[in-house]
Amino acid sequence: MTRSEENYIKTIFHLGGSDSVPIATNAIAEQMETKPSSVTDMAKKLAEKGLVHYKKYQGVSLTDIGVKTALSIIRKHRLWEVFLVKKLDFSWDEVHEVAEQLEHIKSEKLIDKIDELLDFPKFDPHGDPIPSKDGKFMIRDKQLLSDVPIHTDGVCVGVKDTSPTFLKFLDKNNIALGNTIRILDKEEFDQSLHIQMDGKELHISHQIASNLYVKLND
Amino acid sequence: MTRSEENYIKTIFHLGGSDSVPIATNAIAEQMETKPSSVTDMAKKLAEKGLVHYKKYQGVSLTDIGVKTALSIIRKHRLWEVFLVKKLDFSWDEVHEVAEQLEHIKSEKLIDKIDELLDFPKFDPHGDPIPSKDGKFMIRDKQLLSDVPIHTDGVCVGVKDTSPTFLKFLDKNNIALGNTIRILDKEEFDQSLHIQMDGKELHISHQIASNLYVKLND
DNA sequence: AATTAAATTTAGACAAAACTAAAAATTTGT
């Protein structure tokens, strides 16, 4: 598989998941910052190789082999992200770019050894699940902080927006995965939240709350 | 720089070193398992970019920038090889192939952190020197075991042939870098050597001796 | 010095992956 093919497969997976819901040509093009005509070309090639289902004008969906392939690339991406953070002291806003390159390194042994070195992590630095060698991964029941009722406790377990700007903003405000959050109050006017996190009180906008995942304490 | 450009630069360096000795088109082609006409095309492109000196029919040599570039790629290659051996338990015959991929990862921070994680190693698993960030590297005075006079002591510090077959052969015979070697006798007939290594006596062919580097004890 | 051999370059072609512009199919709105 070429690097380009792998990037298409990964994008199709991210847009549609393992379901066989067909993804629109335009959606793929937009996500990959390329042109729809290029997507059509690649759709044909990937269909030829048995990685996607493709019917003219009907969109693209992954075959079983396509899903397996996607999960293997995502596994590599997320394991490398963990490696960079845990072993090389990268911050979580720096890892994605490098992982985009590292995910294409072809060596089964390499990624399995990295997995072992990291003690088989189940989630990446952004809280996203890491598929195992055989393609299984945990689905954690999490919800957006903005959807959580008032006066509830939870643990911060993930981010929806993974852009460096957002991540650096969270760093600046000492919001990190693993932190315990209690919602104290919600302003009806702008949906902003008063929360308590690790002792201190914070006031965060709806923007922020709608990009933070929490797991409610059971 | 593209991956292909980087591979040409590296090959030119390996064939000619940092001297401005021009390397023949055919030599590059053979080393890279490509065709001379492809080399000519690339020579023009690299000259255009200021990485090599190139005059028609006169061969190719690296410019100062070309040498710096080559050293930076070799640095990455060898640091990754050390990483694979020291941190992921790869054997020295497995690392080259993977390092050929990893050397092209673009991230200054990544390779510097790997360097730090490994505690700034000076030599790779095959005994080859690792250039520092600013392109300097140690040149160890070593000689081929086959060139060493009889009854001398030395330490095994490198291999000339780095092919997996040779390296695995050395493993099988418990010959490893760092071992102390004493030459007991040489058979005039076939130039084979009787040596003592870590207590045990061994009989090795000229083939082997002429691919093993030793540093004489001073 | 002329001829032959070897090395190198040119010219033209190809595959991969992208693009633009135009054509065709599908969806939407009235």
Add this chain to the structure above:
DNA sequence: ACAAATTTTTAGTTTTGTCTAAATTTAATT
């Protein structure tokens, strides 16, 4: 149901890196 808008595909180019075959230059031999 039909025209308009949108989406998608086709056709034809471009760039990068490679190739083959032919032409040219340099090196080696007689």
